[in-house]
Amino acid sequence: MKPQVILFDLDDTLTESKQKVSDEMAQVFSRLLENNKAAIVSGAKFEQQLNQFINFLPKDSNLKNFFSFPQNATECMTFDGKIWAKEYSFSLSxxxxxxxxxxxxxxxxxxxxxxxxxxxxxxxxxxxxxxxxxxxxxxxxxxxxxxxxxxxxxxxxxxxxxxxxxxxxxxxxxxxxxxxxxxKGINKTKAVNWLSEKLDLPVSSMLYIGDSLFPGGNDAIVIQTGIPVMETKNPKQTTGIIDSFLKENVV
Ligand SMILES: [Mg+2]
The missing domain is CATH 3.30.1240.20 (Eukaryotic phosphomannomutase, cap domain)
Structure with missing residues (x-):
């Protein structure tokens, strides 16, 4: 069954570490957003997510289906077609x-x-x-x-x-x-639980894709939420995974 919303790690999952997204990935991710909700959950700050990934998506991408969780989900950013808005933030004093x-x-x-x-x-x-x-x-x-x-x-x-x-x-x-x-308590699991509540979807209908789901890896913490997870080796493999989801959409 196709997941209702897919959460992605950024570095080594959607792009090489801190490198600009490939054209191929930008295209396939944009197609995913046409009919599916998707999110990026990474340690990077929002500006970094913009400069590394979001700004390189095709201009007509449906960002209303997109959620950005920078800094390990200490913040959530959404786009209404005109401006980015902060849904929440756990700023440090x-x-x-x-x-x-x-x-x-x-x-x-x-x-x-x-x-x-x-x-x-x-x-x-x-x-x-x-x-x-x-x-x-x-x-x-x-x-x-x-x-x-x-x-x-x-x-x-x-x-x-x-x-x-x-x-x-x-x-x-x-x-x-x-x-x-x-x-304390603010980490990548916050993105999973927040989206589940916001979209009124059970965690079991969502999917998390990351390169570091092994014990001690920086994606592993999401497993405790019960979200189904899928390991990827690199952005190239992730492109293939997204592509296969898109193919399932074709009736
Ligand atoms: Mg990673």
Whole structure:
């Protein structure tokens, strides 16, 4: 049975990590939006989702069927045909941002984990509703990121130390080199539950597609909502999956 709404991770699911969407994917995703509701749920901020994906969709795409959940669903953005509106936001206060930043600086000093690493751009980024630590900086090339912590050992250590200092926050391992910190309980499951309520659909009629559904992967947390999930290896495979859904639509 075709799912009523499909939620997608962004990096390595719809596009290569932080890269612009392919023309092929933009076309197929736009066709999906004609008759289906779809969402992007990623650690990236909204501007990044725009610059990496949404702005490259064909101009006549039906964005009324689209939901953007930036920063691990700390926010939801929708488009009414004219402007983007924020459906909700779990912003961090200035005090919370300071508390998180101080904790990050403390564990980085303790572990000396980035002491000899080059930084490509900012390492600690305030995204409003989320603080993101990127070990090699925001603009690090994928080739460098791939080899830094492939088994997540470095970040699991950082995560454990952070959980001791600031247990009142949600601390999750993201992408290839990052750790995302948000308000407690706000993570990708928020997108699943919010959409279920908003669209009045049971979670079982929805589908989540991501590249990191394995234990410890940054998509795995959605499994606890009961949403059916589908693993993809890369954007090319995801294009094929969407294509097969479109074919099912043809009567
Ligand atoms: Mg991913």
């Amino acid at each position: 200035n005090e919370e941002i300071t508390e998180i930043t101080n904790a990050l600086n403390k564990v980085l000093e303790e572990t000396k984990i980035i002491e000899n690493e080059i930084s490509y751009g900012e390492r600690i980024e305030n995204r409003g509703a989320q603080i993101t630590f990127s070990a090699l900086g925001q603009e690090a090339p994928v080739s460098a990121k791939k080899t830094w912590d492939p088994d997540q050992i470095k970040r699991r250590d950082l995560q454990k130390r952070l959980e001791e200092i600031i247990p009142q926050y949600e601390i999750v391992i993201g992408g290839m080199t990052s750790i995302d910190i948000t308000k």
